[in-house]
Amino acid sequence: MLALNEQSLKELKNTLEDMGQASYRSKQIFDFFHKEGKTNIKDCTTLPKDLREDLSKKDLCKIDIAHVFESKKDPTKKFLFRLEDGHLIEGVLMQNNYGFSQCISTQVGCRMGCRFCASTQGGLVRNLSPYEMLGQVYQASNRYGKIHSIILMGSGEPLDNLDNVLRFLNLLNAERGYHMSYRNMTLSTCGLVPGILDLAKQNRKVNLALSLHSPFQEVREKMMPIAKRYKLNEVFKALDEYTENLGRRVSYEYTLIDGVNNRDQDVVKLKELLGHRLHHLNLIPLNPIKEYGKNRPQRDKIQDFKKRCEDMGLNVTIRREQGGDIKASCGQLRQKFEEEERV
Numbered sequence: 001m002l003a004l005n006e007q008s009l010k011e012l013k014n015t016l017e018d019m020g021q022a023s024y025r026s027k028q029i030f031d032f033f034h035k036e037g038k039t040n041i042k043d044c045t046t047l048p049k050d051l052r053e054d055l056s057k058k059d060l061c062k063i064d065i066a067h068v069f070e071s072k073k074d075p076t077k078k079f080l081f082r083l084e085d086g087h088l089i090e091g092v093l094m095q096n097n098y099g100f101s102q103c104i105s106t107q108v109g110c111r112m113g114c115r116f117c118a119s120t121q122g123g124l125v126r127n128l129s130p131y132e133m134l135g136q137v138y139q140a141s142n143r144y145g146k147i148h149s150i151i152l153m154g155s156g157e158p159l160d161n162l163d164n165v166l167r168f169l170n171l172l173n174a175e176r177g178y179h180m181s182y183r184n185m186t187l188s189t190c191g192l193v194p195g196i197l198d199l200a201k202q203n204r205k206v207n208l209a210l211s212l213h214s215p216f217q218e219v220r221e222k223m224m225p226i227a228k229r230y231k232l233n234e235v236f237k238a239l240d241e242y243t244e245n246l247g248r249r250v251s252y253e254y255t256l257i258d259g260v261n262n263r264d265q266d267v268v269k270l271k272e273l274l275g276h277r278l279h280h281l282n283l284i285p286l287n288p289i290k291e292y293g294k295n296r297p298q299r300d301k302i303q304d305f306k307k308r309c310e311d312m313g314l315n316v317t318i319r320r321e322q323g324g325d326i327k328a329s330c331g332q333l334r335q336k337f338e339e340e341e342r343v
């Protein structure tokens with residue numbers, strides 16, 4: 001059974017009818033959850049007291065802010081959210097010229113096993129429910145103001161939790177609720193082909209980002225175990241279908257690791273893979289974790305790699321570093337926080 005605050009307006013209407021209530025109440029309840037971003041139904045004063053009592057006995061999903069870390073260098077904020085079962089997840093709020101952009105987690109932990117990523121070092125703990133994702137947006141929004149866009153680039157693999165992710169995106173898009181446009185939502189994947197194909201069949205024009213990290217199958221496999229299961233040629237076939245069906249350009253994330261993926265042959269191969277496709281290549285200098293033991297290239301080598309890509313005619317940017325002083329990168333904070341709690 002879905003929690004009350006993760007039901008669509010139509011589903012809420014049915015729930016209310018089953019309770020023998022007038023269906024217009026569903027709109028008041030939906031507004032309370034999704035326009036006002038509140039959860040405690042006892043505070044929904046537009047409803048009669050008896051109904052509030054009855055509803056409070058039903059399932060409601062909650063998520064709280066456990067801690068906010070504010071960067072001293074820029075406006076970036078990092079959240080630790082606490083779930084009802086005590087697990088912690090992370091989120092980052094960045095400010096750019098069009099407003100707030102928030103990085104959302106989709107799972108507690110992750111089972112994809114990318115060698116350089118902190119979120120996956122302890123494996124998957126569990127999927128997040130739709131409201132556990134929505135609540136990240138509402139909580140940040142209640143504290144700091146309207147969120148302009150979201151990127152599903154926190155911990156977890158969104159396509160490994162696709163049903164819940166789709167329900168979350170639908171609710172966030174709801175006209176009566178937060179009403180965020182699909183175009184302001186970016187889903188990032190390490191390349192789960194069946195999920196990409198599922199998305200390509202839907203009519204939601206969300207932005208899709210692929211964590212590419214190397215244009216070579218063998219190198220990619222060493223960095224990302226999942227690459228053995230879904231080979232690059234299959235991944236690109238699925239992405240082409242996405243672009244064809246939805247007319248959306250795909251972004252490619254490329255975590256720069258010195259000596260691993262910033263060689264001359266990488267630029268040539270990137271050109272071969274992306275040159276004829278609608279693309280945007282986003283270079284992310286590696287945030288080193290001790291388990292991986294590799295480093296990012298020096299600053300001038302990063303610039304040089306970008307220039308070589310540009311010279312090849314690629315559409316390339318370097319991700320602006322934000323919140324470096326608050327470990328605002330994938331899984332790093334939760335790991336550190338839990339380590340400290342253990343001491």
Ligand code: SAH
Nearest residue numbers: 117153156157188189190211253286287330
């Ligand atoms: N599972 C999804 C989304 C979460 S990761 C995916 O793989 O795309 C979001 C992005 O951060 C991915 O591109 C991921 O490879 C990258 N990333 C993870 N750890 C990183 C690190 N230590 N340094 C730089 N980028 C990292």
